Amino acid sequence: MNPGFTIPKFRLPAFVASLGQKLPQWPHALVLVAGLNAAHKMKLLPEDELDRLEGKLFRVRINDTGGEASYTYRDGMFRPVFRPDRAPDLAFAANLSAYLQLLARQEDPDTLFFNRELEITGDTELGLIVKNMLDAIEWPSLPLPSR
Numbered sequence: 001m002n003p004g005f006t007i008p009k010f011r012l013p014a015f016v017a018s019l020g021q022k023l024p025q026w027p028h029a030l031v032l033v034a035g036l037n038a039a040h041k042m043k044l045l046p047e048d049e050l051d052r053l054e055g056k057l058f059r060v061r062i063n064d065t066g067g068e069a070s071y072t073y074r075d076g077m078f079r080p081v082f083r084p085d086r087a088p089d090l091a092f093a094a095n096l097s098a099y100l101q102l103l104a105r106q107e108d109p110d111t112l113f114f115n116r117e118l119e120i121t122g123d124t125e126l127g128l129i130v131k132n133m134l135d136a137i138e139w140p141s142l143p144l145p146s147r
Contacts, residue, residue, distance in 0.1 A: 007106055009117075010097045012064040020066025028069040029080035032060060036071070036078040044137050050076075052129050057081060059088040064095040090122040090130060102134070109134060 039045050053073035061068045070081040070088065098117045101107040109131050112118035120127050 007097060007100045007104055009101075011095050014064075017064050017066035020062075023066070025068050026080065026082050028060075028067045029071055029082065032069045033071050033078045033080045039137070040078065046133055046136050049129055049133050049136075052126075056089040056123075056126060057084060057086060058130075059084070059091040061091070061093040062096050062099065063093055088122055090120070090126045093119040093121075 036045075040050070050073060055072065055074060057070065057072050059068065059070045070084045072079050072081055094112065094117055098107070098112050102109065102112065102118075109118060109120075113120060
């Protein structure tokens with residue numbers, strides 16, 4: 001990421017979420033799970049903590065796009081859950097800008113949570129485990145494109 005670039009706080013227009021909710025949600029789960037499994041394969045996720053996620057159901061909702069993804073961690077892999085049969089053990093909900101700020105390390109989960117930009121519901125202990133895992137990720141630095 002360009003050190004001079006910051007992701008602004010924004011909210012997409014309401015019609016985007018109303019359209020997004022009508023679209024199939026399974027692609028969101030596939031993309032999220034592919035990214036998590038890639039991070040796992042690259043050893044970016046703390047191995048000792050992953051066992052504590054075994055069999056837990058997670059949901060990530062992007063409020064202003066209408067997108068939602070459910071997934072679980074089982075047998076050493078993240079797996080999509082297309083039709084959850086129970087409430088998630090841990091659920092996250094935020095606008096797209098908050099997730100982008102998290103990924104870019106521009107904001108941390110605590111700040112977003114306390115500013116009411118990130119909603120976390122479910123098992124508190126599991127939430128702390130996931131938050132600590134996110135904090136521990138050391139993203140590889142990518143070279144900036146030359147001009």
